[in-house]
Amino acid sequence: MYLYIFSRSRAHHLFRASCNHHSKREIIDKLFYRFKEYMTGPAYGKIKIPSKVYLVGLRTIEIDADVYIHVKGYALARVTHLDIELDGIENLIEGNGEFLTIEGIMNGISIIFPNFRQVGIHKVKKINILSNVLRGLLKPGEKIRCWVGSKLGGIYIGFKKEYINKLEEIAKKLQPELFAQ
Numbered sequence: 730m731y732l733y734i735f736s737r738s739r740a741h742h743l744f745r746a747s748c749n750h751h752s753k754r755e756i757i758d759k760l761f762y763r764f765k766e767y768m769t770g771p772a773y774g775k776i777k778i779p780s781k782v783y784l785v786g787l788r789t790i791e792i793d794a795d796v797y798i799h800v801k802g803y804a805l806a807r808v809t810h811l812d813i814e815l816d817g818i819e820n821l822i823e824g825n826g827e828f829l830t831i832e833g834i835m836n837g838i839s840i841i842f843p844n845f846r847q848v849g850i851h852k853v854k855k856i857n858i859l860s861n862v863l864r865g866l867l868k869p870g871e872k873i874r875c876w877v878g879s880k881l882g883g884i885y886i887g888f889k890k891e892y893i894n895k896l897e898e899i900a901k902k903l904q905p906e907l908f909a910q
Contacts, residue, residue: 769814769882770795774803776903780837780860782813786845786853794818796858798900799885800907809893809900813858814883821846821853826878831886833867836860840877840886862903866895 771777775797782794794815801809821842830841837859845852867873876887888896901908 769880771797772804774800774806774907775812776800776900776907778860778862778903780858780863782815783857783859784848784851784853785839785855785857786851788851790851792818794883796860798896798903800897800900800904803907808887809897810888811886811896812880812883813856813885816882817848818856819879819882819884821848821856822877822879822884824879826876828874829877831867831873831875831877831888833869833871834859835869837863838867862899866892866899 776799778796778798780796782792782796784790784792792815794813797812797814799806799810799812801807829843832839832841834857837857839858840856842854845854847853873889873892875889875892878885878887897908
């Protein structure tokens with residue numbers, strides 16, 4: 730049986746707990762997070778971009794994260810956004826997400842935290858995403874505030890409309906068939 734769940738509230742309406750040893754909320758949460766696991770990794774409508782991702786703090790560490798442009802209308806994306814996927818990186822974000830400063834740097838962008846964040850033994854102040862593909866998104870030194878949310882196995886950056894349009898232009902160059910209508 731395939732069960733498609735789009736949100737916790739939708740899961741509540743689609744699923745009724747019949748087990749006495751688990752609460753209805755526990756079962757709904759398990760189903761919701763099991764479904765969210767499929768939102769991480771490659772999918773049609775997620776364009777993987779060649780990049781290098783660095784955690785910058787007291788030391789700079791390169792991490793093996795995948796970066797995707799997730800195009801609106803594909804793989805349940807309601808708006809085009811940028812995904813950075815690596816198990817454990819979501820622990821850098823407080824709660825479900827927060828507004829953070831994104832700065833344009835040479836050959837990419839940087840997510841800047843207001844204070845140091847602890848990941849394992851490392852203290853992190855920012856995440857640098859270096860990619861020639863993202864070079865035109867923000868000018869070096871340009872700063873904007875964006876929603877940075879956490880998801881199972883990664884984080885995502887929700888840009889403002891102006892930058893969503895730029896991201897979609899980049900995506901059109903990389904995979905024009907996604908926009909053919």
